Amino acid sequence: MPGRGVHPEDSAVPVPAGGRTLHKEDLCNKIKEQKVVVDELSNLKKNRRVYRQQQNSNIFFLADRTEMLSESKNILDELKKEYQEIENSEKSSIKK
Amino acid sequence: MRREAWACDMPMAESWNPQVCRTLCDTHVTDRDSVHILSPAPRLPLFSSRSEVTPPLRSRAQEGAGLVLVVTNCQEKIQHWMKVDNDYNALQERLSTLPDKLSYNIMVPFGPFAFMPGKLVHTNEVTVLLGDNWFAKCSAKQAVGLVEHRKEHVRKTIDDLKKVMKNFESRIEFTEDLQKMSDAAGDIVDIREEIKSDFEFKGKHRIAHKPHSKPKTSGIFEADFANDVKSKDLLADKELWARLEELERQEELLGELDSKPDPVVADGEDTTSSEEEKEDPKTDMNAMCQVTDSLDPSSCHTDITNAQLFNGQVNSQLNCSLNGSVSYQNNEDDDEEEENGDDGDNENDHDTLGAGDNSIPTIYFSHTVEPKRVRINTGKNTTLKFSEKKEEAKRKRKNSSGSGHSTQELPTIRTPADIYRVFVDIVNGEYVPRKSILKSRSRENSVCSDTSESSAAEFDDRRGVLRSLSCDEATWSDASESILEEEPQENHQKKLLPLSGTLEAFSGTVIEKEFFSSSLTPHQAIAHPVLPTIPERKEVLSHVPEETVKRVSRFKAARLQQKN
Numbered sequence: 001m002p003g004r005g006v007h008p009e010d011s012a013v014p015v016p017a018g019g020r021t022l023h024k025e026d027l028c029n030k031i032k033e034q035k036v037v038v039d040e041l042s043n044l045k046k047n048r049r050v051y052r053q054q055q056n057s058n059i060f061f062l063a064d065r066t067e068m069l070s071e072s073k074n075i076l077d078e079l080k081k082e083y084q085e086i087e088n089s090e091k092s093s094i095k096k
Numbered sequence: 097m098r099r100e101a102w103a104c105d106m107p108m109a110e111s112w113n114p115q116v117c118r119t120l121c122d123t124h125v126t127d128r129d130s131v132h133i134l135s136p137a138p139r140l141p142l143f144s145s146r147s148e149v150t151p152p153l154r155s156r157a158q159e160g161a162g163l164v165l166v167v168t169n170c171q172e173k174i175q176h177w178m179k180v181d182n183d184y185n186a187l188q189e190r191l192s193t194l195p196d197k198l199s200y201n202i203m204v205p206f207g208p209f210a211f212m213p214g215k216l217v218h219t220n221e222v223t224v225l226l227g228d229n230w231f232a233k234c235s236a237k238q239a240v241g242l243v244e245h246r247k248e249h250v251r252k253t254i255d256d257l258k259k260v261m262k263n264f265e266s267r268i269e270f271t272e273d274l275q276k277m278s279d280a281a282g283d284i285v286d287i288r289e290e291i292k293s294d295f296e297f298k299g300k301h302r303i304a305h306k307p308h309s310k311p312k313t314s315g316i317f318e319a320d321f322a323n324d325v326k327s328k329d330l331l332a333d334k335e336l337w338a339r340l341e342e343l344e345r346q347e348e349l350l351g352e353l354d355s356k357p358d359p360v361v362a363d364g365e366d367t368t369s370s371e372e373e374k375e376d377p378k379t380d381m382n383a384m385c386q387v388t389d390s391l392d393p394s395s396c397h398t399d400i401t402n403a404q405l406f407n408g409q410v411n412s413q414l415n416c417s418l419n420g421s422v423s424y425q426n427n428e429d430d431d432e433e434e435e436n437g438d439d440g441d442n443e444n445d446h447d448t449l450g451a452g453d454n455s456i457p458t459i460y461f462s463h464t465v466e467p468k469r470v471r472i473n474t475g476k477n478t479t480l481k482f483s484e485k486k487e488e489a490k491r492k493r494k495n496s497s498g499s500g501h502s503t504q505e506l507p508t509i510r511t512p513a514d515i516y517r518v519f520v521d522i523v524n525g526e527y528v529p530r531k532s533i534l535k536s537r538s539r540e541n542s543v544c545s546d547t548s549e550s551s552a553a554e555f556d557d558r559r560g561v562l563r564s565l566s567c568d569e570a571t572w573s574d575a576s577e578s579i580l581e582e583e584p585q586e587n588h589q590k591k592l593l594p595l596s597g598t599l600e601a602f603s604g605t606v607i608e609k610e611f612f613s614s615s616l617t618p619h620q621a622i623a624h625p626v627l628p629t630i631p632e633r634k635e636v637l638s639h640v641p642e643e644t645v646k647r648v649s650r651f652k653a654a655r656l657q658q659k660n
Contacts, residue, residue, distance in 0.1 A: 051203050055186035060203035060211065 170261035
């Protein structure tokens with residue numbers, strides 16, 4: 001069965017962008033997207049093939065479904081952490 | 097299913113091996129490079145220079161805005177370059193891991209929206225875009241090195257941008273500090289100069305310049321006066337009053353100059369002057385009119401009348417010729433309309449007849465009109481119109497030939513146009529008589545020269561040309577008719593002179609005619625305009641043998657004799 005391509009590209013973006021404090025809104029959007037990716041990947045049938053898009057190009061490399069799922073979950077966690085940090089810093093600044 | 101797919105994928109995989117992937121990645125990046133390497137270079141210096149020029153106190157708002165703009169711009173660029181760097185990082189990672197496996201299962205893009213399962217082979221063979229559609233084939237490792245090199249450049253530009261941004265941020269802080277200082281302490285004051293007032297001033301000047309009329313000049317004068325007074329306020333009263341008196345005197349002088357254009361001053365002179373002017377030589381008329389305003393009102397009136405009478409027919413250029421005919425009425429109307437013509441500055445506007453301003457320019461032209469016409473035209477509007485048409489035609493011809501001496505027209509006829517004018521004037525009362533004169537003239541002399549049939553043929557041709565040139569003019573058509581009548585006669589006398597074929601200056605022949613008799617002149621004059629070259633000659637030649645060769649110019653006579 002031909003697999004359907006999932007684009008975990010989005011997940012790759014925030015990792016290298018680390019160090020830059022992204023705006024809260026951007027973070028929110030990315031978190032939402034990542035959540036969707038995780039849900040999609042987790043709900044896939046076992047025999048589905050997952051492709052990962054090479055950044056900035058149109059080629060999709062075949063990837064392992066479970067790996068991608070775990071990776072996307074990790075990314076989601078990182079995003080959530082970052083978001084929390086931003087919120088905390090904002091709160092602290094407001095208190096001060 | 098799968099097997100088939102793979103089989104079919106193989107060729108695709110060939111084409112879509114890492115090289116292609118690499119090229120794709122590179123093309124994107126390189127495009128950005130080209131765009132962004134260029135853009136920051138020209139823009140940044142501009143901004144920096146501007147920031148240097150603007151003093152800190154001038155306008156904080158503007159400068160602050162400019163600085164902020166620069167900073168935001170830098171931020172955007174930095175962001176973009178960060179993304180490029182990010183892309184290069186991903187590419188590098190992919191390249192570094194690409195040779196790990198012998199082949200990759202991929203989805204091969206089939207256009208922007210279609211994909212096809214394929215296999216990526218030759219994983220250690222990459223083509224790198226060097227630029228301008230040149231590619232280098234290299235291994236994945238070498239490609240990584242190239243990517244690293246590019247990344248360096250990207251990092252460098254990012255650093256530069258960051259430096260610029262820092263610099264401008266510091267400037268923004270500085271301006272903010274200044275504002276705080278000015279707000280806090282009264283020592284520092286913000287000096288602002290509004291440009292708007294300047295523009296208004298300039299605009300006023302221009303407006304004043306255009307009218308060039310009294311009110312404006314007076315206004316200027318007043319302004320000067322006021323300024324002077326202010327400057328003198330500090331001086332003693334005596335000095336001030338003396339100064340005032342001086343100024344008043346000057347004002348009077350200026351006022352007189354300005355008042356000249358006024359109709360009131362000129363009124364007494366106008367009626368007389370206009371007539372006098374007509375008789376005067378026209379050479380300096382234009383300059384005279386412009387300089388001496390006293391003449392203007394009359395001229396203005398004439399123009400107005402002309403425009404009113406002949407509305408569409410009167411053009412700025414035509415006025416000169418038409419003036420003579422119209423001027424008569426103008427004189428009559430002058431008394432009535434003198435009031436109207438105050439300001440003569442707008443000479444060119446014939447269309448707008450309402451005020452005296454427009455008419456003024458036309459007036460000058462009108463004065464240029466010949467005195468002869470004025471006499472002849474006395475009174476009849478219809479005749480006047482007719483004369484106008486004729487004159488227009490003459491002018492056109494003059495323009496085309498370029499041989500019009502309007503100034504010398506009265507006594508001497510130098511050009512066919514002049515002859516034509518004279519003729520018109522004499523006959524002016526009625527159109528028909530002129531024709532008759534031509535016919536009679538030709539019959540009397542039985543002139544018509546003529547040389548040869550070939551010349552007659554030439555006549556026809558020329559006639560056609562002339563008609564085309566003359567176009568509308570009834571006079572032209574008349575002349576052509578007269579020529580036609582003359583032609584047979586000319587044929588009879590062909591024998592006289594073969595010389596006529598040669599081209600000679602037109603003026604010479606005409607002059608001769610004048611000497612003979614005033615009555616003769618018109619006939620020739622008409623003939624000349626119609627057939628500028630050949631026919632005249634024929635007549636002249638015929639005359640020469642008949643009446644007196646001596647009267648002919650010596651040069652011509654000598655020539656004729658030699659030819660004979």
